[in-house]
Amino acid sequence: MSNQLVGSDMRNKPFGARLRAAMDTRGPLCVGIDPHQHLLDAWGLPDTAEGLASFTYGVVDALADRVAVFKPQSAFFERFGSAGIAVLEQATIRLRDAGALVIIDAKRGDIGSTMGGYAAAYLAEKGPLACDALTVSPYLGFGSLQPAIDVARESGAGLFVLALTSNPEGPQFQTARTADGPTVAGAVLDGLRGLNADADDLGSFGAVVGATISSTDENLDINGPLLAPGLGAQGGTAEGLTKVFGTAVRNVVPSSSREILGAGPTGLQAAADRANDAYRTVLGY
Numbered sequence: 001m002s003n004q005l006v007g008s009d010m011r012n013k014p015f016g017a018r019l020r021a022a023m024d025t026r027g028p029l030c031v032g033i034d035p036h037q038h039l040l041d042a043w044g045l046p047d048t049a050e051g052l053a054s055f056t057y058g059v060v061d062a063l064a065d066r067v068a069v070f071k072p073q074s075a076f077f078e079r080f081g082s083a084g085i086a087v088l089e090q091a092t093i094r095l096r097d098a099g100a101l102v103i104i105d106a107k108r109g110d111i112g113s114t115m116g117g118y119a120a121a122y123l124a125e126k127g128p129l130a131c132d133a134l135t136v137s138p139y140l141g142f143g144s145l146q147p148a149i150d151v152a153r154e155s156g157a158g159l160f161v162l163a164l165t166s167n168p169e170g171p172q173f174q175t176a177r178t179a180d181g182p183t184v185a186g187a188v189l190d191g192l193r194g195l196n197a198d199a200d201d202l203g204s205f206g207a208v209v210g211a212t213i214s215s216t217d218e219n220l221d222i223n224g225p226l227l228a229p230g231l232g233a234q235g236g237t238a239e240g241l242t243k244v245f246g247t248a249v250r251n252v253v254p255s256s257s258r259e260i261l262g263a264g265p266t267g268l269q270a271a272a273d274r275a276n277d278a279y280r281t282v283l284g285y
């Protein structure tokens with residue numbers, strides 16, 4: 001597989017352009033790296049920072065040059081304190097060096113001045129956990145994300161803002177109406193549409209929309225990527241993506257963690273290739 005698609009020649013392009021190029025070349029699959037305790041057990045690894053490292057680097061070595069996008073789940077690295085964060089840091093560097101894109105799933109969200117701290121850690125070009133994109137939470141107000149938006153624009157990174165999450169509790173807040181009329185999710189999508197208005201093909205500011213939501217009346221045409229977790233273990237299917245995303249389906253980044261990781265170290269490549277083929281067909285790659 002080629003390492004060139006998002007390699008050094010593309011690092012100066014905005015996240016959206018790099019994402020489109022990576023998905024065009026390697027297929028749309030995003031592999032979630034979620035080292036659950038039960039998966040460490042299943043892989044015959046101890047529930048320690050060393051076990052975490054073997055698991056994570058096993059995924060990196062098997063898939064870094066054949067999958068376009070990876071989404072490490074920060075919670076499972078934080079579980080091991082600084083030693084776990086060091087593994088996340090190393091894995092991110094190795095994946096990016098192999099030409100893959102890394103979305104760190106940390107769902108950060110705070111008052112604007114504090115968002116600047118998160119942006120410096122994850123989104124600034126030389127940040128200690130510099131990645132291609134970060135998941136963020138808009139529940140302190142869409143405007144509270146501005147410092148992260150500013151840093152992302154400057155460094156060419158991207159953001160994925162929670163809109164319609166895959167968990168059954170999500171609608172309690174996300175489908176509630178704001179004082180201005182749209183739902184909370186609708187207001188998030190409107191904000192993203194504005195941020196991506198000038199982007200050529202795919203903007204760098206995406207939404208998280210679960211593959212499990214079955215359908216929505218919200219307008220998902222935001223000229224930006226739509227990160228779709230919830231596939232496999234949570235019940236979402238490749239075929240169901242067309243129903244959820246309609247005309248925006250080509251901008252979907254289908255993300256699957258346990259379904260792929262559960263194949264074990266020797267089954268990873270076949271599981272990823274199988275999933276990628278299924279998503280290629282449905283998303284039109």
Ligand SMILES: O=c1ccn([C@@H]2O[C@H](COP(=O)(O)O)[C@@H](O)[C@H]2O)c(=O)[nH]1
Pocket residue numbers: 032034073105164165166167208209210229230231232233234255256257258259
């Ligand atoms: O709405 C959301 C947002 C994020 N996630 C995260 O994605 C993975 C899903 O893991 P699976 O094993 O493929 O179910 C996990 O890290 C979640 O925190 C989500 O599921 N839904």
